[in-house]
Amino acid sequence: MPVPAILTKSLTKQYANLTALNSFDLEVAQGSIFGLLGPNGAGKTTLIRILTTLMRQSSGEVFIDGLDIRTEGRRIRSMIGVVSQENSLDRYLTARENLVLHARLHGMDRKTYNRRIDELLELMGLSARQKDFPDTFSGGMQRRLVVARALLHQPQLLFLDEPTTGLDPQSRRAVWDYIRSLAGSMTIFLTTHYLEEAEQLCDRIAIMDHGRLVALGSTRELKDRLSGATVYEIELERDVDQYETLLRSMPCVRDIGVLNNRLQVTLECWECLSEIVTALNGAPVRSISLKERTLEDVFISLTGAGVRE
Amino acid sequence: MIMRGSLAIWMRDMQVLRRAIFSELVAVVAYPLTIYLAFGIGMQSYIGAVEGSPYSLFIAPGLITMTAVNAAYNESVWSLWFHRRVQFTVESYRVTPISVSEIIIAKICTGFTHGIIKGCAVGLVIFAITPFRFPIEHLFNYLVFLIPGSALFSCAGVISGTVMDKPETIGKVEAVLVMPLIFMSGLFFPLSSYPPDVLPWVRAIPTTALFEGARRALVSGDMSTLHVLQVSVSAVILFAVAVWIFRRKMAE
Numbered sequence: 011m012p013v014p015a016i017l018t019k020s021l022t023k024q025y026a027n028l029t030a031l032n033s034f035d036l037e038v039a040q041g042s043i044f045g046l047l048g049p050n051g052a053g054k055t056t057l058i059r060i061l062t063t064l065m066r067q068s069s070g071e072v073f074i075d076g077l078d079i080r081t082e083g084r085r086i087r088s089m090i091g092v093v094s095q096e097n098s099l100d101r102y103l104t105a106r107e108n109l110v111l112h113a114r115l116h117g118m119d120r121k122t123y124n125r126r127i128d129e130l131l132e133l134m135g136l137s138a139r140q141k142d143f144p145d146t147f148s149g150g151m152q153r154r155l156v157v158a159r160a161l162l163h164q165p166q167l168l169f170l171d172e173p174t175t176g177l178d179p180q181s182r183r184a185v186w187d188y189i190r191s192l193a194g195s196m197t198i199f200l201t202t203h204y205l206e207e208a209e210q211l212c213d214r215i216a217i218m219d220h221g222r223l224v225a226l227g228s229t230r231e232l233k234d235r236l237s238g239a240t241v242y243e244i245e246l247e248r249d250v251d252q253y254e255t256l257l258r259s260m261p262c263v264r265d266i267g268v269l270n271n272r273l274q275v276t277l278e279c280w281e282c283l284s285e286i287v288t289a290l291n292g293a294p295v296r297s298i299s300l301k302e303r304t305l306e307d308v309f310i311s312l313t314g315a316g317v318r319e
Numbered sequence: 320m321i322m323r324g325s326l327a328i329w330m331r332d333m334q335v336l337r338r339a340i341f342s343e344l345v346a347v348v349a350y351p352l353t354i355y356l357a358f359g360i361g362m363q364s365y366i367g368a369v370e371g372s373p374y375s376l377f378i379a380p381g382l383i384t385m386t387a388v389n390a391a392y393n394e395s396v397w398s399l400w401f402h403r404r405v406q407f408t409v410e411s412y413r414v415t416p417i418s419v420s421e422i423i424i425a426k427i428c429t430g431f432t433h434g435i436i437k438g439c440a441v442g443l444v445i446f447a448i449t450p451f452r453f454p455i456e457h458l459f460n461y462l463v464f465l466i467p468g469s470a471l472f473s474c475a476g477v478i479s480g481t482v483m484d485k486p487e488t489i490g491k492v493e494a495v496l497v498m499p500l501i502f503m504s505g506l507f508f509p510l511s512s513y514p515p516d517v518l519p520w521v522r523a524i525p526t527t528a529l530f531e532g533a534r535r536a537l538v539s540g541d542m543s544t545l546h547v548l549q550v551s552v553s554a555v556i557l558f559a560v561a562v563w564i565f566r567r568k569m570a571e
Contacts, residue, residue, distance in 0.1 A: 063414070064414065064569075066570060084417075084418070085416070087414055087417075088415075088416040090414065092411075094407070094411070094414075096410070097407075098406060098408055100408050101406060103335070111328075111331050114327035114330070115328075115416075115417055117323050
């Protein structure tokens, strides 16, 4: 069985009276794109800082590619790439010089890094601007440069901490396309507030809150896990109130909501649909459609709808 | 310890310095030169000779030393603060396979290099436009003070840049601590001006050893081993403290 790219066991981080991570267990498979979701203050940043060796845990164990984070920090840092929330580009160095500095910090030799920098600048569409300072770049270009910097030394594990925050839709999609193109060649650990991003990119998603893992699985598994219930939307021509009362009295209907001339009916299970159709025999039904649960529904149901400080 | 990281960061800092060397030197030369013209020339006729030397010549070595150590301090403190709090480049260094100590050593070396370059620039200007002269063989003795002195202030700058999160606090520390230490260490007056009871305490301060020792080394070629040791040992202690504080701060 291959060694997991990331393995945490009872990982805990305590800041004075605040427990940022509470016995957090996680396993990320090699080569996967793994998404970490959570509201503000859930502990995502603390987790990513520990995984990237920027911070020590209070207790518990962390292994990156089988290496203990407490004793193998330097080796771990040589095999990870990090795209942090802040661009952290050096505004006094040109785009190319930023990459050269990073390559030198990784101990790459000049010939190798020059070739690799040429490749990455080309790939990121920044070749023509390589002699310009990052200050003169758009947000999307700066982000692409940070991604290029993180990939320069060909890491086995790439951490992307909210990689598309603040980007316009076009730039966001360009970053998504690039992340997809990396799939399989390295493990990608992504945190994001954009649930669509996680849904689009990630093989597996973890949702954390209050320092704990509250759900883990593929998008499909998480949606299925939300409840066994299925939601259908029934659009009626008229007599909405009458049919609402009728359906509400049925045992297989868990919940019902009304919006204009549409009934949103939550069933105990999808098999109940035939009972509903029978009950609506002769009713002025314009359409019946299955309402897909979104990842956002799952997220809100697990972490609550209240705004976090 | 592998010093690859220190070298890479120091090379980066030198690349940035090279780009702005002219404006940096103009700015750095202007301040001591103004002081020299105001005090050395303007006040000379009122002050007369100090310890047998014309006043303008008495203050010249101290101004060169002051430029060097100020440059070392300022470069370290602002560079570290800026990279830590504004650009977040320290974070990007820390996720590469280098140690925290390598980052701090690089920043100390950068401050030190700035100090030496800018001190030399001011020295050359004073040499060129004033009658201040010294035997060239005294220069080596002077550098024996200037090198650990710049390192000492560079370490102090690193500590300030690590501990302080607000730029205004950095300015306050410079006004309340750094400049008084420099000015009270005999830059503009002989140490014999201090009351006898105070003098031993003033002499115990490493900056006094630096300014007093450096002046004597440059003007008369005297090499006070005690002064050299005082400055060097202080620099080594402050270096250890700077590394320790930076490590702790980064672990937070």
